Amino acid sequence: MSNEVKNEVKGVISGINGPVVTGTNMTAFQMREMVMVGKKKLIGEVIVLDGDIGTIQVYEETEGLMPGEEILSTGMPLSVKLGPGMLKNMFDGIQRPLEKIQEISPVFIPEGIGLMSIDEEKMWDYKARLSVGDTVKPGQIFGTVQETLMIEHRLMVPPNVKGTVVEAREDGSYNIETVLVVVEDERKRRHELKMYQEWPVRTPRPTRFRREPEKPLVTGQRIIDFFFPIAKGGTAAIPGGFGTGKTTTQHQLAKWSDADIIIYIGCGERGNEMTEVIEDFPGLIDPKSGESIMERTVMIANTSNMPVAAREASIYTGITMAEYFRDMGYDVAMMADSTSRWAEALREISGRLEEMPAEEGYPAYLSSRIAEFYERAGSVDTLCGEEGSISIVGAVSPAGGDFSEPVTENTKRYVNTFLALDKNLAYARHYPAINWMESYSGYVKLLTDWYEDNVAEDSIQLRNKMLDLLFQENKLQEMVMLIGEDALPDDQRWVLSIAKLIRVGFLQQNTFDDTDTYVPLEKQYRMLKIMDYLYEKGLVGLKQGIPTSVLYNEKIFDDVIKMKYNIPNDDFSGIDVLRQDIDEYYDDLMRRYQD
Known part of the structure; x- marks a missing residue:
């Protein structure tokens, strides 16, 4: 992705309300289209179109933006670049690498730096699996790259491409922009395959078949594994008030769960807490390999002082990355800390859009957004014929530890494992502070056969x-x-x-x-x-x-x-x-x- 404008469609800024910008002359724009706003070309997304008037949520600070400046079309939705270089990396909410941003501006994230993503210049050792004349279908693996010591990155044919290979490179060292395979379809259209795919973050990636979960996500944490298990491809919520151990519990799951890939999203958490996570994670030793756990981890950091709209997008960025690794045939565990901050971002943007508020000021569509997010978990047969899964573990931070508030209540409707953290247990130094009276797992019946076959009959x-x-x-x-x-x-x-x-x-x-x-x-x-x-x-x-x-x-x-x-x-x-x-x-x- 780059700042290149795909066409000359332009709008004009008519109003600015924090991260929400109103524009005129927007007839030619599309819903959910990514746009460049103002002289600094701030990254935004069209969220409302009403005739000639459009509303955009901007993923960067809008300070200094003025009415009359241009809104430029890119002709594509907000997307992420999926390819080698994601693992061991740390991104912001819209997949811009924090290390590269730090090189540009050591102290803060500047506006208008564009949509940087995974490194386009780094060379990767490519091993080909296709030759000229081969027939390919969607999701098929056409080559591999050893991305880290633990993870083989399987390069896949995009879901909308099938046909015959007319050009194919041999094994060698290439960057992600190199055309490795050219496929010609039935209409004689040519499709260039590179090491990466671009995918809209709000669109789930397709699969062949969704399975019923039948294996547990083994975490090594006794109260979870034996009393309230999480299935591979399942969903879990960890609600708890301040100081009850949500982040520590998620760290334990990230470090010890038997998933192949970890996607960790720090969504709206305090900056000092996220800094601690970013500093600690590279030092954690993976018990599977003896190497740093970052060898199989992607981190997305969007702290509470970063732009609120990017916080809303960070959840979708993370789940799209998880789906990409799932499609390779890996088991992915995604940690979202916390979905309450994401919901608060929805509330703030909804308020600036002057939408009718529902319970406690949250938008009326809060429940459906939470459902859409957790529905992207699952155990599947992928397009390439492999089995893969995404397990989502979302922390929830109810104000005052009140589990009857809207985010916790709606999350409870869509997750099958509920690990309720108790402040009284935490104050008594009983960790993990999971209250066995309030917690439950809906996977026990599904996993009974596995436990009887692999642990003990009783x-x-x-x-x-x-x-x-x-x-x-x-x-x-x-x-x-x-x-x-x-x-x-x-x-x-x-x-x-x-x-x-x-x-x-x-x-x-x-x-x-x-x-x-x-x-x-x-x-x-x-x-x-x-x-x-x-x-x-x-x-x-x-x-x-x-x-x-x-x-x-x-x-x-x-x-x-x-x-x-x-x-x-x-x-x-x-x-x-x-x-x-x-x-x-x-x-x-x-x-x-x-x-």
């Missing part, structure tokens, strides 16, 4: 049983507050003891501990299984009249809690030792009570 039954104990504890806590724990029957006191064990020993997870930060599924299952074994041993003791005070062995309970730190992730023999200790203590206890 894994979902075990999950349901442990969750039921937590629900029982919640009810019992109300009685404890009224009459005290000592007044409860022994069986209910035993439930409280085991539920606390699950909370502290399983649901609580230490991000900064080398062993506990990521836990494989087999260890997760065996940890929960030993807690269930201890619970069942206690029930047998209760039937024999042994009081809870005697059944509760502090050393055994401490050892079970500490197994998340003391038992390595590649050697579970320590869990078998724990089981022996439980057998010895309780068997001896029961013999003594029988005597």
